[in-house]
């Protein structure tokens with residue numbers, strides 16, 4: 187019975203790999219995905235810490251209890267207008283980011299862009315967006331990784347809309363330390379002067 191079960195799984199995996207060569211395994215746990223699954227299996231979908239609209243900071247999107255602003259946004263005047271996050275940064279979302287950065291999983295970036303569109307297209311503030319500008323990476327990092335993950339996520343998002351996506355307007359001219367390894371105070375100054383406008387829009 188067990189052998190039969192294993193053979194069935196093997197056949198299923200082979201068929202799926204043949205017909206769905208990309209994203210056939212859960213991007214969190216590596217389990218084979220069912221056709222109805224997204225890029226993660228049903229178990230990992232439950233484990234990802236999805237931020238619900240009624241528990242979301244109205245400005246930065248951080249998970250809070252109740253409505254309104256988080257303590258950071260109450261105390262600081264950030265220059266961005268609005269942010270949106272799908273998940274809290276935790277054990278499972280970290281695995282997805284690692285897959286993109288360390289395993290260079292480009293298809294995953296496009297799928298994440300699609301999910302981001304699916305979850306945000308009802309929001310009014312997106313109607314005011316004229317242009318999608320992915321955060322650029324330094325050319326040395328582009329050479330090492332082979333792609334800019336922010337561009338591919340933006341591309342996955344853009345494929346669902348008629349908004350314009352441009353990655354030739356801003357460049358990162360200085361290579362800086364990774365933000366994730368820095369304190370909150372250092373993160374604020376780390377990127378000063380690192381970006382330049384390359385072209386003026388016509």
Ligand SMILES: [Zn+2]
Nearest residue numbers: 212215227230
């Ligand atoms: Zn999974």
Ligand SMILES: [Zn+2]
Nearest residue numbers: 243246256259
């Ligand atoms: Zn906030």
